Amino acid sequence: xxxxxxxLVFILDRAKKEGKSDLSQFQLFxxxxxxxxxxxxxxxxxxxxxxVFIREQNGPISxxxxxxxxNLQKSGHVKKEVKENQQYGYAKHAFSLAGxxxxxxFDQAExxxxxxxxxxxxxxxxxxxxKEAYETEPMKEIHAKEKGRHILKGVVLNFNSVAVxxxxxxxxxxxx
Amino acid sequence: MSxxxxxxxxxxxxxxxxxxxxxxxxxxxxxxxxxxxxxGSVFCAVITSKQPKHWGLCLYxxxxxxxxxxxxxxxxxxDLVSKDGLDLDMQPRGTLTVPDIKTAxxxxxxxxxxxxxxxxxxxxxxxxxxxxxxxxxxxKK
Numbered sequence: 354x355x356x357x358x359x360x361l362v363f364i365l366d367r368a369k370k371e372g373k374s375d376l377s378q379f380q381l382f383x384x385x386x387x388x389x390x391x392x393x394x395x396x397x398x399x400x401x402x403x404x405v406f407i408r409e410q411n412g413p414i415s416x417x418x419x420x421x422x423x424n425l426q427k428s429g430h431v432k433k434e435v436k437e438n439q440q441y442g443y444a445k446h447a448f449s450l451a452g453x454x455x456x457x458x459f460d461q462a463e464x465x466x467x468x469x470x471x472x473x474x475x476x477x478x479x480x481x482x483x484k485e486a487y488e489t490e491p492m493k494e495i496h497a498k499e500k501g502r503h504i505l506k507g508v509v510l511n512f513n514s515v516a517v518x519x520x521x522x523x524x525x526x527x528x529x
Numbered sequence: 530m531s532x533x534x535x536x537x538x539x540x541x542x543x544x545x546x547x548x549x550x551x552x553x554x555x556x557x558x559x560x561x562x563x564x565x566x567x568x569g570s571v572f573c574a575v576i577t578s579k580q581p582k583h584w585g586l587c588l589y590x591x592x593x594x595x596x597x598x599x600x601x602x603x604x605x606x607x608d609l610v611s612k613d614g615l616d617l618d619m620q621p622r623g624t625l626t627v628p629d630i631k632t633a634x635x636x637x638x639x640x641x642x643x644x645x646x647x648x649x650x651x652x653x654x655x656x657x658x659x660x661x662x663x664x665x666x667x668x669k670k
Contacts, residue, residue: 521658
């Protein structure tokens with residue numbers, strides 16, 4: 354499994370443990386995006402080195418995530434159900450683990466990082482997840498370029514715009 | 530109950546990550562319990578009565594009634610300690626005062642790059658900084 358595939362099964366496993374039987378595709382786009390932003394902001398390094406997110410109507414999506422979910426279904430680790438969803442007015446593509454979580458190669462620190470942020474992210478509604486994503490620097494940057502006119506669909510979001518937290522910068526300085 | 534940053538716990542079996550040695554010890558909670566709950570552990574800095582050379586925070590017994598003598602939170606010895614080792618009596622035994630939380634954060638942050646333990650990972654370092662910043666507002670430099 355790729356690192357992104359491992360992250361997706363990890364998120365689905367934690368969702369199950371937190372009492373959510375499945376997650377929507379929307380959640381599986383936004384949660385890895387936000388984890389990537391938090392990682393850059395607080396660790397100064399990306400959690401996912403080669404995952405690209407693009408601007409879509411409802412915020413960040415990723416072709417890499419889409420492909421990873423396809424692969425995980427083919428390999429039998431993840432299953433997808435299409436469920437009616439009156440809350441959002443369209444069918445929900447509900448993803449869940451097909452069995453036990455397959456082994457992942459994250460180290461202890463990476464697992465703590467994920468376990469620290471995931472409970473709060475998993476509690477968020479679609480609306481709040483979208484809001485949280487829109488408050489990140491890459492989304493603010495593209496919003497500014499759009500100037501309230503048409504949405505720049507398909508444009509790659511720029512993670513270089515994520516400012517590293519000043520205390521993380523200071524802690525780097527403490528080293529020297 | 531769920532432990533939070535700054536709680537002082539007493540373990541009758543505190544296992545050191547680096548040596549595997551187990552001893553009764555107090556530990557200072559460095560990360561909220563939700564970050565490590567699926568590992569059945571709490572991330573702590575060990576508390577000893579012996580002052581470390583560096584990266585120590587003095588916990589005066591006059592402020593912390595759980596100690597019989599002045600003690601030191603040692604940020605050079607951070608461990609992922611199994612909750613199975615927690616003493617069965619009331620926990621936490623104490624909680625850092627607000628001024629000590631601020632002092633602790635300054636020492637802890639500086640120690641993160643220097644001490645070669647789990648906290649040196651950029652991901653764990655990031656979580657520690659994120660969580661401690663949430664609970665304090667440091668005065669501007």
